[in-house]
Amino acid sequence: MPLSAEExxxxxxxxxxxxxxxxxxxxxxxxxxxxxxxxxLHTGVGCKYKGAGQYCLHDLGRPSHHREGYTxxxxxxxIKGSVERIGIYVRNWHKKRKSAxxxxxxxxxxxxxxxxxAAAAAAAESTVPCPVACIPTPGFDGDLxxxxxDLSKAVLRRxxxxxxxxxxxxxxxxxxxxxxxEMDHAGNLxxxxxxxxxxxxxxxxxxxxxxxxxxLMGLASCERLLALPYARPYAGELPKLCGRPxxxxxxxxVGMAGxxxxxxxxxxxxxxxxxxxxxxxxxxxxxxGPQLDTFRSYAGPRxxxxxxxxxxxxxxxxxxxxxxxxxxxxxxxxxxxDRSLGGKKAFLAALARTGVRAPEDLEILExxxxxxxxxxxxxxxxxxxxxxxxxxxxxxxxxxxxxxxxEHPLARSLTVDSVRGRGxxxxxxxxxxxxxxxxxxxxxxxxxVAGTLALAQRIMxxxx
Amino acid sequence: MGSLLIDMPGNxxxxxxxxxxxxNSFRHTQGxxxxxxxxxxxxxxxxxxxxxxxxLRRCLELLIREKAPDAVFVLGNCLMEMIHDDFETVAAEVSxxxxxPVVALRTHGLEAGSQAQMVDxxxxxxxxxxxxxxxxxxxxxxxxNLIGLxxxxxxxxxxxLEKGLAAAGLAVNGxxxxxxxxxxxxxxxxxxxxxxxxxxLFPKLIAKLEALGQDCVEIxxxxxxxxxxxxxxxxxGKFSCGAAIEKALAGDAARxxxxxxxxxxxxxxxxxAVGLRMVNNYMADQLAYDGLGDLPLFLEAGxxxxxxxxxxxxxxxxxxxxxxxxxxxxxxxxxxxxxxxxLPPLLKAGEFDVAYLAGHARGEARRxxxxxxxxxSLEPFYAGAVRNLDYLEQxxxxxxxxxxxxxxxxxxxxxxxxxxxxxxxxVEE
Numbered sequence: 001m002p003l004s005a006e007e008x009x010x011x012x013x014x015x016x017x018x019x020x021x022x023x024x025x026x027x028x029x030x031x032x033x034x035x036x037x038x039x040x041l042h043t044g045v046g047c048k049y050k051g052a053g054q055y056c057l058h059d060l061g062r063p064s065h066h067r068e069g070y071t072x073x074x075x076x077x078x079i080k081g082s083v084e085r086i087g088i089y090v091r092n093w094h095k096k097r098k099s100a101x102x103x104x105x106x107x108x109x110x111x112x113x114x115x116x117x118a119a120a121a122a123a124a125e126s127t128v129p130c131p132v133a134c135i136p137t138p139g140f141d142g143d144l145x146x147x148x149x150d151l152s153k154a155v156l157r158r159x160x161x162x163x164x165x166x167x168x169x170x171x172x173x174x175x176x177x178x179x180x181x182e183m184d185h186a187g188n189l190x191x192x193x194x195x196x197x198x199x200x201x202x203x204x205x206x207x208x209x210x211x212x213x214x215x216l217m218g219l220a221s222c223e224r225l226l227a228l229p230y231a232r233p234y235a236g237e238l239p240k241l242c243g244r245p246x247x248x249x250x251x252x253x254v255g256m257a258g259x260x261x262x263x264x265x266x267x268x269x270x271x272x273x274x275x276x277x278x279x280x281x282x283x284x285x286x287x288x289g290p291q292l293d294t295f296r297s298y299a300g301p302r303x304x305x306x307x308x309x310x311x312x313x314x315x316x317x318x319x320x321x322x323x324x325x326x327x328x329x330x331x332x333x334x335x336x337x338d339r340s341l342g343g344k345k346a347f348l349a350a351l352a353r354t355g356v357r358a359p360e361d362l363e364i365l366e367x368x369x370x371x372x373x374x375x376x377x378x379x380x381x382x383x384x385x386x387x388x389x390x391x392x393x394x395x396x397x398x399x400x401x402x403x404x405x406x407e408h409p410l411a412r413s414l415t416v417d418s419v420r421g422r423g424x425x426x427x428x429x430x431x432x433x434x435x436x437x438x439x440x441x442x443x444x445x446x447x448x449v450a451g452t453l454a455l456a457q458r459i460m461x462x463x464x
Numbered sequence: 465m466g467s468l469l470i471d472m473p474g475n476x477x478x479x480x481x482x483x484x485x486x487x488n489s490f491r492h493t494q495g496x497x498x499x500x501x502x503x504x505x506x507x508x509x510x511x512x513x514x515x516x517x518x519x520l521r522r523c524l525e526l527l528i529r530e531k532a533p534d535a536v537f538v539l540g541n542c543l544m545e546m547i548h549d550d551f552e553t554v555a556a557e558v559s560x561x562x563x564x565p566v567v568a569l570r571t572h573g574l575e576a577g578s579q580a581q582m583v584d585x586x587x588x589x590x591x592x593x594x595x596x597x598x599x600x601x602x603x604x605x606x607x608x609n610l611i612g613l614x615x616x617x618x619x620x621x622x623x624x625l626e627k628g629l630a631a632a633g634l635a636v637n638g639x640x641x642x643x644x645x646x647x648x649x650x651x652x653x654x655x656x657x658x659x660x661x662x663x664x665l666f667p668k669l670i671a672k673l674e675a676l677g678q679d680c681v682e683i684x685x686x687x688x689x690x691x692x693x694x695x696x697x698x699x700x701g702k703f704s705c706g707a708a709i710e711k712a713l714a715g716d717a718a719r720x721x722x723x724x725x726x727x728x729x730x731x732x733x734x735x736x737a738v739g740l741r742m743v744n745n746y747m748a749d750q751l752a753y754d755g756l757g758d759l760p761l762f763l764e765a766g767x768x769x770x771x772x773x774x775x776x777x778x779x780x781x782x783x784x785x786x787x788x789x790x791x792x793x794x795x796x797x798x799x800x801x802x803x804x805x806x807l808p809p810l811l812k813a814g815e816f817d818v819a820y821l822a823g824h825a826r827g828e829a830r831r832x833x834x835x836x837x838x839x840x841s842l843e844p845f846y847a848g849a850v851r852n853l854d855y856l857e858q859x860x861x862x863x864x865x866x867x868x869x870x871x872x873x874x875x876x877x878x879x880x881x882x883x884x885x886x887x888x889x890x891v892e893e
Contacts, residue, residue: 003530011526014479016501020492022485044542046573049467049489056824057491063827066805075574078546096803108483109542109574112511139485140508370492371499397493436493 015369018311018394019144019337023137024050026147027105029433032064033178033208034155034216038099040089042071042082042117043107058393058434061181069093073110083115090124090132100213101158102132103151108139131158143339144433145313148177149233152207153241155216161243164220171196171270172204172222174238174246175231179433181210187445187454195253195263195448198280199272226266228252229315229350233340245269250346250353253447254319256288256326257354284449295456296328302463306387307332309377311395312432314341318350320390320431323452325356327459329388333380335365335373335395337432343367370398381426388459392432399426427462429455465539465571468586468746471495474646477533481520481551482506482541489573502527511543517554524558524566534646535565535593545572565596579746580665587611587641587748588668590649604654606703607637609678611669612661613844614685614749615642620847624716628696631712632705641748657702659683659695662752685749685757686844687852688764689720716846724764727853731860732766737811739821741774742804743839750840753792758820758842761852770814771798772807772821808832818859835863 003011024041028051031039041051052064071085086104094102104121111117121134133154137147152174173192178185193203204222205215219225219242227235227248238246247269253262260281267277308329310320314336324331336347343366351358365372373391377399380386389396430438431446444458445451467490469478480487480503487503504519524536538555555568567589608629616622616639629636637655638648652658653676663670663682670680683698684691696713700706710717740755749757762769771789775781782800789798799810804825811819811832819829823838830836837859842852 001529003526007526008530010522011502011530014502014504014523014526016487016492016498016503020484020487022488024485025488044573045575046486046489046542046571049491050485054488054491063804063824065824066827073574075545078574096805107542108485109546112543112546137485138508139483139488140506140511141484369499370501374499393493398499434493 012369012372015371017367017369018335018373018392018398019313019339019367021054021144022050022139023135023142023144023147023150024105024107024139025054026144026149027103027135027137027151028052028064028068028147029055029144029177029179030148030151030208031067031103032059032062033210034101034213035062035067035181035210036100036212037067038093038097038102039068040071040086040093040102040104041068041107042073042086042089042104042110044073044109045070047107048072055179055434057436059180059182060439067097067099078109078113081115082110082113083117083120086117086120087124087127090121091127094128094130100130101155102128102130103135103154104132105135105137105147107137111136111138141339145177145230145338145340146233148208149175149231149340152231153234153237155207155213156219156238156241159217159242160220166223166244167202167221168223169200170202170204170222171266172219172225173206173228174219174225174242175228175235176206176209177230177433178208178210183440183443184445185210187440187443188447188451190443191253191445191448191450195259196266199263199267199270199276201266201270201272224270226269229341229346230313232342232346251350252315252319254316254451255323255354255356256285256292256449256452257356258319258322259284259448259452261354288449288453291453292327292456295460298460299463300328303329303387305330305385307380307385308388308390309333309335309380309386311335311337311373311389311391313338314343314347315350316432318347318354319446320455321347321358321362322351322354322356323455324390325358326452327456329459331358331362332385333363333365333376335368335391337367337392337394339367370394374398377426386426388463389426389428390431391428393430393434393436396428396430399428427459427464429458429462431455465537465569465582465586466490466501467494468583468641469537470497470501472497472641472644472646475531475533476500476535476537476646477502477527477531479504479520479523479527479536479538480541481516481538481549482543483511486541486543500531500533506543511547514547514549516544516547516549516551520551520554521558524554525562528558528562528564533564534650535567538566538568539571540568542572542574545570545574565593567593567596579744580751583641583746583748583751584666584668587666588672590646591652591669591672593646594650594653602654603656603677604635604637605656606633607635607655608699608703609637609652609655609658609673610639610683611641611658612665612685612748612752613639613642614687614840614842617843618847618851621843621845624713624845624847628709628713629699632700632703632708634699634703634705653678657681659699659702661685661749661757665748665751684760685752687758687842687848688761689717689724689846689849690764691760692720692845692849693717713846720846720849723850723853727857728766731857734767734817734860735815736762736767736769737772737814737816737819737821737834738762738769739772739774739819739825739839742822742825747840754788756789756792756794758840759794759796761842761849762820765853765856767818769796770816771796772810773798773800774804775800775802777802804828817863818856835859 031037048070052068056064073082106117118134121132125132135150196203205218225246235248251262253259308331321331373395444454473496478501484505492498552568555566559566657679659681683695686692686695700709807828808831811834816834819834820837
């Protein structure tokens with residue numbers, strides 16, 4: 001008997017999601033973003049694949065496995081008690097790596113034993129010359145951004161805000177998701193610095209940004225902190241954690257309108273005059289305007305009425321959608337790849353804040369399954385209604401694989417940033433985590449006006 | 465287990481029975497079947513109160529009705545092991561009711577089992593499906609299974625193999641585990657014989673195949689000229705058709721021999737570091753002969769080889785490795801290192817010309833100034849043997865050019881310093 005609509009929705013909830021990453025992967029990624037930190041995964045054998053293994057192909061800039069060790073708890077250790085392993089591993093790994101900061105993350109089944117890992121980490125901290133944080137990572141709920149946030153908070157708790165006088169005009173950023181030491185992030189961080197400096201502000205450290213632990217402690221000298229939307233899971237805790245004024249920004253500076261709105265929001269938070277913002281916007285619009293016109297005149301005839309599908313975490317999806325509208329790409333399908341960043345409501349609010357109007361028939365999927373992404377994308381393509389896909393390796397890989405692997409002509413011809421063929425090949429641009437086939441050797445941001453142009457360039461390269 | 469199944473095409477489904485994050489224990493994009501994976505996403509309340517059967521039963525029922533898979537695999541995780549959840553009963557009940565084979569496997573990570581055990585367990589389970597699905601084994605004369613071969617990245621490899629076998633009237637029933645879908649496992653019993661790279665890897669699978677009346681013949685990993693010849697001889701010997709295979713592939717063999725000779729005359733006597741036990745990827749070709757499967761290529765190419773084994777630094781572990789290598793007929797010098805981080809000084813000290821290590825050690829090799837050939841990037845059979853040597857030659861040429869340039873610039877710098885009576889700008893840099 002075929003499934004009813006409700007039953008199909010129920011099955012969809014069981015299916016493997018485009019964002020299967022849990023807290024442990026987030027903690028691991030955050031540790032990777034601090035080059036002199038070290039993570040001990042207090043886990044069984046299987047869980048170690050949730051850590052560095054998930055992004056070792058994503059980051060060609062720096063090996064991820066150097067900053068992670070595993071306690072490999074077996075059934076015998078589970079029965080006898082596993083807590084003693086923590087101190088031993090902390091000391092041994094500190095001796096080998098001389099880390100400036102260490103964290104211990106514990107897996108679900110060990111959390112369920114009720115052993116006191118926090119006390120063990122605290123005891124271990126007294127035996128090594130660096131801070132040791134205990135981050136529980138139960139896998140029942142929460143996602144990568146929750147875990148990344150938990151580690152970010154552990155760092156923030158150690159920033160000496162009370163002992164350091166704030167420097168007027170110095171602004172720190174919190175909630176940047178730094179997932180690799182490649183030049184897309186270098187480009188984004190340059191753009192954030194440029195945007196703040198164009199408002200006459202000094203850009204302090206960014207949490208997290210691939211910079212050493214000691215440098216992050218420099219957040220203490222910031223007069224004010226701006227929280228990017230990735231800090232949403234812990235934004236409410238920030239004022240108490242930091243003891244500085246904190247403004248939670250609703251947007252990422254992605255797309256022209258998104259970047260200008262971000263500038264205005266940052267300026268308002270920092271007391272910068274509107275006239276300064278207006279001058280910045282005018283200058284950047286004058287610079288990018290003619291190039292974007294060129295893009296539209298190139299892309300328009302090639303895409304005709306076909307739509308663009310966008311898969312990304314909520315704040316990036318909002319930025320990419322507003323950029324797509326500005327670029328004339330006609331977004332038709334959006335998949336939100338997270339469970340903690342606000343979902344459809346936050347997406348629509350962020351989009352509205354940019355002032356860009358999305359098409360009324362825009363379909364929005366919240367944390368869709370790989371199967372659904374594939375079914376929708378191929379369905380649209382078969383009806384001649386899909387012209388471009390922006391997404392991570394998860395979605396692009398799902399579209400070219402699955403049940404009918406090798407049978408669907410598109411599945412064979414799809415390539416990442418596809419330049420092959422003009423027939424069935426579906427143009428795709430790989431963006432976000434994980435990106436296994438897109439790597440970046442020179443600064444190529446997707447933040448700021450420069451990021452909008454770089455994105456347009458990548459899209460031009462795949463439209464034929 | 466998830467990694468191996470996601471890599472296999474076919475009309476099947478996998479249900480991960482446990483909490484949501486357990487679906488994050490493998491790379492989801494590495495194969496064609498990620499869209500066929502499901503998870504029961506148990507909540508803490510369901511776990512604590514033992515209400516684990518209903519979500520599993522519901523998930524199985526829905527997906528069997530919607531997708532009509534040929535088989536479903538239920539993988540129980542650490543939490544399920546911790547409470548010894550009886551999910552086998554649910555799997556059997558749904559299987560009985562729906563007529564779809566539902567295989568329950570306890571794949572928790574609480575046992576430090578070996579990769580080889582896991583691989584054998586899955587493949588013997590897949591081989592059992594032919595009987596479980598009621599598909600009768602229909603013996604096909606002169607057909608053979610090839611088990612444990614590496615993945616064929618280029619079509620000329622497949623064509624060469626098929627040409628050789630076809631000349632002798634033989635046909636491949638299945639090439640396991642790569643390039644086979646679920647349907648191929650459902651007919652594994654049809655072949656007259658199986659040829660297995662490293663029989664010791666697959667005790668359970670071989671027992672299943674022998675019970676089906678198949679001869680299981682040991683073959684080497686066909687990387688390099690010698691192992692390729694040995695493999696073909698084994699096949700020819702079993703079916704009494706060695707001469708036909710040899711004749712069909714004479715041109716390919718001669719090309720590989722010529723290439724090997726020219727390579728040895730240019731590069732013989734160089735030093736290669738070969739890494740073992742560096743990867744947990746559950747790939748049978750990687751595991752064959754404890755990772756020594758590729759070694760013959762380096763030896764026949766004239767390299768002086770030293771082994772680097774990742775493992776515990778204690779003396780008893782070293783002694784274990786020594787005995788194991790000896791049992792495999794290998795008496796090469798070896799170094800045990802606990803962590804790839806430790807490799808650069810070891811590689812530097814050994815003055816190696818090339819390192820054959822896991823790809824993730826590229827940073828360490830770079831720091832040591834030794835070019836890296838990523839593990840298991842070498843190709844099988846005669847066509848592969850030629851391409852492997854081309855690849856090695858290219859890598860060696862590049863490093864020699866770099867080293868010559870560095871030596872030359874060193875000489876220039878020294879000369880500059882003496883002429884000026886002090887350090888030149890280049891020296892200061």
